[in-house]
Amino acid sequence: MDYILPETNLVQIKTMEKLGNNGLFVIEPLSPGYGVTLGNSLRRVLLSSLEGAAITSVKIDGATHEFATLPGVREDVVEIILNLKSLRFRMHTDEPVTMKLSVKGPKEVKAGDFDKNSSCEVVDGEAFIASVGKTGKLSLEVVVERGRGYVPVERRRDEKMPLGTIAVDSVFTPVKKIHYEVENTRVGGMTNFDKLTLEIATDGSIDPEQALEKASGILVEHLSLMQKAFTSEEPVLALKVKKAKKEPKEEVEAPVEEKKTVKKPAKKTK
Missing domain, CATH: 3.30.1360.10 (RNA polymerase, RBP11-like subunit)
Known part of the structure; x- marks a missing residue:
């Protein structure tokens, strides 16, 4: 056909x-x-x-690790981080952006409570983060970066993080x-x-x-x-050696050339 x-x-x-x-x-x-x-x-x-934007690290006042709890806050740190990871952002820069949030209770904390930033904005300001009681307070900051696909936290183990900063898995795909x-x-x-x-x-x-x-x-x-x-007709890497004559003589290597070629598959013979 x-x-x-x-x-x-x-x-x-x-x-x-x-x-x-x-x-x-x-x-x-x-x-x-x-x-x-x-x-x-x-x-x-x-x-x-x-390319998309996602949170790559979180720092919460009063929490030194992700299994901590905060006085006056209904959700523990693990739940708060899960809610933060679900937030989507629209970035206007290629550089990482730090977004900050600080609220006192009683209050339902939402994504729209982040301080305004000209370099980065929250897509859904109504997205839930945490519930803070009368005596509670929630102060945190997140780092938002550009990226592609999914980046697990294991890839950031070697990065030096400030004390109290928690690295998180990031889903960048929009x-x-x-x-x-x-x-x-x-x-x-x-x-x-x-x-x-x-x-x-x-x-x-x-x-x-x-x-x-x-x-x-x-x-x-x-x-x-x-x-x-x-x-492309650019040269390919090739190494040529002059053939030795009958009488003993030192072999000389020719200069190395750069070249690119595409090898055709060998024809099968019956």
Whole structure:
């Protein structure tokens, strides 16, 4: 079967539905089989490669470790940290940002109680953090950083942390859910082209349409690198040694050259 490529002006990306942080997109027509190819590739990139912001460390006044309890606060430190880790942020800088919070009870402490910061903002100000009683007080600060994917706390064991600072697991990916479906679609008299439907849900720090656009760009960049590697004519690392003559003579090594080549797989012989 011959490879079928739809005309460029026929391929469209349509926004079928957009509600809050959820978006439904349709891409069609695609070459037969490419609905799954692109759908799976975009899904992996959306979940692993988009940059997001998350808390990387927490410091709570009166708590020297994560198993401590605070007077006048209903939640223990473990619960408070879990609530803090679920917060989502929108950053306007590439540098780490320290966000501070200090409240007295009685009060339901929420994400909106963090001090305002021009470099970083909380996506959902109503997100719950802790319950502080009449005699209680909660003062804490968190460090928010940019990153990709999931970074476990074990990777930060070697980092020097100030006394009382607790490192936490960080989920940077701004995409919460991605689902895709592939159906047949008609182009002229042919009905075997693919129609790719993508459902994307984000954490609110990025628009679903922006997420799809960025994921597509990342995918194209990596494929372009592969294409350039195949067409590159730069020299390859090679080491040549002059053949020795019959009479004993010291062998001389030729200069080392840099080169890149792509080896073709050897043909099988029967």
